[in-house]
Amino acid sequence: MRYLPNSDADRAAMLRATGHRSIDELFAQVPKELRLRSPLNLPGPLSEPEILEFFRQAASASTRDYVSLVGAGAYSHFHPVVIDTLLARGEFLTSYTPYQPEISQGNLQAMFEFQTLIAQLTGMEVANSSLYDGSTATNEAVLMALRLTRRNRLVWARTLHPEYRQVVETYVRHQGVELAEVPYTDSGRVSIDALASALNPETAAVVVQSPNFFGTIEQTQEIAEAAHRHGAMLIVSVAEPLSLGIVKPPLDADIVCGEAQSFGVPVAFGGPYVGFLATREKFIRQMPGRLVGQAYDTEGRRGFVLTLATREQHIRREKATSNICTSQSLFALNATIYLCLLGKKGLKMLAEHNLAKAHYAARQLRSVTGVATPFTGPHFNEFVVKAPGDVEDLLDSLREEKIIGGLHLGRFYPELKNHLLVCVTETVSKAALDRMAEVYRQFRAGAKPSRRDIELQAAPAGHDR
Structure with a gap:
């Protein structure tokens, strides 16, 4: 949508046309508690280079290096x-x-x-x-x-x-x-x-x-x-x-x-x-x-x-x-x-891939002391995890390792405080899931893991990189 600036004279002409003497009179039907009484807390005007730099920094904060384990109705799948x-x-x-x-x-x-x-x-x-x-x-x-x-x-x-x-x-x-x-x-x-x-x-x-x-x-x-x-x-x-x-x-x-x-x-x-x-x-x-x-x-x-x-x-x-x-x-x-690109067989194979990865992730997390998957019913590519401590601290630890660890269910279900909804799709690698489990393990132990430690512990035996 284009920005259309209006001068004071333009505003006065529009108010006359609508039969109002002021902006406040025009919006009198809006309850006072909903009206903005002070300017928005916005930064001052930026030059074009400054705007480009702002967006470059914002883009770096959402880089593809992050692994997302968030689903809850919005799912990260491969986009041909x-x-x-x-x-x-x-x-x-x-x-x-x-x-x-x-x-x-x-x-x-x-x-x-x-x-x-x-x-x-x-x-x-x-x-x-x-x-x-x-x-x-x-x-x-x-x-x-x-x-x-x-x-x-x-x-x-x-x-x-x-x-x-x-x-x-x-x-x-x-x-x-x-x-x-x-x-x-x-x-x-x-x-x-x-x-x-x-x-x-x-x-x-x-x-x-x-x-x-x-x-x-x-x-x-x-x-x-x-x-x-x-x-x-x-x-x-x-x-x-x-x-x-x-x-x-x-x-x-x-x-x-x-x-x-x-x-x-x-x-x-x-x-x-x-x-x-x-x-x-x-x-x-x-x-x-x-x-x-x-x-x-x-x-x-x-x-x-x-x-x-x-x-x-x-x-x-x-x-x-x-x-x-x-x-x-x-x-x-x-x-x-x-759907036409995948076809019937491709859709089934992709669904099976999601299922296998989600169940692998659940098994890896259950192997960590203090971590549980409380619900016993069959699941597809999402499941609930009980965190081994404060879930927000755990999410912070995961983010430090470029893993967005899931949705805190306490936001919608007070009885599930410190429970995460974790989603695993084909976009999440096995190495990333092993890295996630290691963060849980070190979080449970009270140690702050380094990326080097996590990569070494998640690597297969004999593969030190």
Whole structure:
């Protein structure tokens, strides 16, 4: 966005046009406690060389030399360069809503292929052409279930991503929707018994995440049976869809939604990402966003059109299903290219690679005295670690060795203070995992490790470098 400076005369003219005598009068409706009463604490103006030097220093602080073990909904996976080459093509990079299908066949086909791939991965009958991100896709699924069941109660697992829960709470806050939370067990999974007790005839849907926020695979079949006995729908949110390369998709769910960032979209400081939503064909009229369909002309030639568009700008507001976002077409194309590059076998191999590395890391950490992985349920590429001391001090020690050690779960779960959520993907080498375990070991012993000591202890026998 361009910066448009306004002189004092410009401001005075605008105030006259709006009928206000001052800036304070213009913003009188803003509560006083929310107004800025002093200048922002910003540095003075910098010359161009100074600005370049500032960014050079900032870049050095986030160098690729760091190993990231942070997941929690944003995953560091390898990003093939061919994706950027294709995305940079003008017909994709600068495209807009394909209102005229006769000149938008490339974009429409890309959306159609994305829908097809998501439907295949989730085991659902139909998928839309993407949504804003995983959190709003989960919210869209909740609103969809409320419309379909005409009920006003929601039951969700405490293992659902905390920020996804916050987004849903924001949207249903003034809609008279009752929210009930189900705890987790020692397995790191939602308690099936507590879930059964929480359900009643007013429950519209049960919402779980699998793999859940702790990385544990939920028992979606048992959860579906419990929900369906009370006429409620099951929504399964998937924040790490790479798991679908080896984990059986939640076929018993009514709606599967989530985040497709893992499919070749860089972490990029939190976005933009790409959400998805898939469901059964009988629910298609209540799907949010847009649906691209395949058709044939009078000469039998295949073409693609917008089959369903349910946003406010397309239909009457009272009939609309959403106005959050109709699609993230560019990043849906990103995910489509990524999945096509890998193929079925490649996706499975990559998922197995993530699984093997995560389990290797967990074994290495459990070998350190005072370290535990408290949850017993099966996990994919994330798991919870109980730190052998103060977790913030441990994270500092790891950062000194250029390892970003994970997410402190105490931020969202007070009962898990000094527990870390650790994620291991294909981008983390075995040597880095051995180095991480050695930092834990020396942290536990109370010694401040040097990088030389860590490298020597992590190296194979007979290899001194």
